[in-house]
Amino acid sequence: MVWNMYIYLILFVLTLSGCSLFERRNELPQRTVKDQIQGQGLGQNKTKAGDTGAGQGLDPMEGSSKSGLRYRLLVLPFLDASTTRPSSFREGARKRLLVDLNRTGQVIALGTEDYKTNFKVDPKTLDYDLPAIAKDVGAFGVSGILEGKVMDFRVQRKTGQVGIVRNLKSAFDCVVRVRVLSVRGGREVFNTVKTVTIEQADIRVAERIDSDRFIEANPELTESMIQEAFLEFSPQVLKSLEKLQWEGRVAAVQGSRVFLNVGRLSGLKIGDILKVVDEGEDVYDPESGHRIGQVQGRMKGTLEVVSFFGQDGAVTLIHSGAGFKENDHVELY
DSSP states (O other), rough: OHHHHHHHHHHHHHHHHTTSSSSEEEEEOEEEEEEEESSSSSEEEOOOTOOOTTTTTTTTTTOTTTTTOOOOEEHHHEESSOOSOHHHHHHHHHHHHHHHHTTTTTTEEOSSSTTOOOEEEEETSBBBBBHHHHHHHGGGGGGEEEEEEEEEEEEEEEEEEEEEEEEEEEEEEEEEOOOOEETTTEEEEEEEEEEEEEEEEEEESOOOGGGGGOOTHHHHHHHHHHHHHHHHHHHHHHHHHHGSSOOOOEEEETEEEEEOOOOTTTOOOTTOOEEEOOOOEEOOOTTTTOEEEOOOOOOEEEEHHHHHHHHEEEEEEEEEEEOOOTHHHHHHH
């Protein structure tokens, strides 16, 4: 009888203290990525715990033009639907995406630091006015513009309790969106929302639930998930660039020599023949007044690449035609 009382007393003390000698079993976290494409249904792809999913299974030729030329993609400062998260979260995600895109060698992803222009945000949608920005950066030889936005970050936790045994399921949802706009055509070639969810199912025994609370405002976790969510877009963004028109611009004309703002880094080779097209007319929506895009201009002649200069410039000789001037478009012939 006395021994039974001692045993009951020990069990009671251990239960109250949540002693760490009791078992705590964790299952591997499950990571799920769901895409919601504008005007289409939902699709999903599950990856195992620890996988980032970014760049997985990417064909080296995806996102590159068949000629091997590299598109210039301007990546705007990321937006955030929340005003409470630090701006460093979205800026860190943008920098990581820039590095991830450039490492593929299929695109020249550019930041906005060197462009002195006003990146306008629509006051109604709190998104960028991409058509207006496209008009402003058209002279830079940029083929596309990328906008990234953090839409939401949610934490959920469900607990079931039976005696001293607790079943716990926790989930983080990070919702982000990326849009890509064609500078020449003024149309969206990519618009997708991704929801990245990480779920952890645990069984905890003799452990006080409030001693292991999910830290919803954990800045390191939130920042890491936002960055990983945007990296999921890399393969799709590269693929979407196939819908863009590769182009450069005439930077200067000196007699028979024409200097371009695209060169070896953009994929040009000695002997390449390029056609020169003058600035086409902008087309505007008659009701909204918004710029729809730009029509193809008149072909003025052709150029042959003979050498390179600077970080990404080319020297060409006039192959045919005349009347070339600064800011004329150049395209592969």
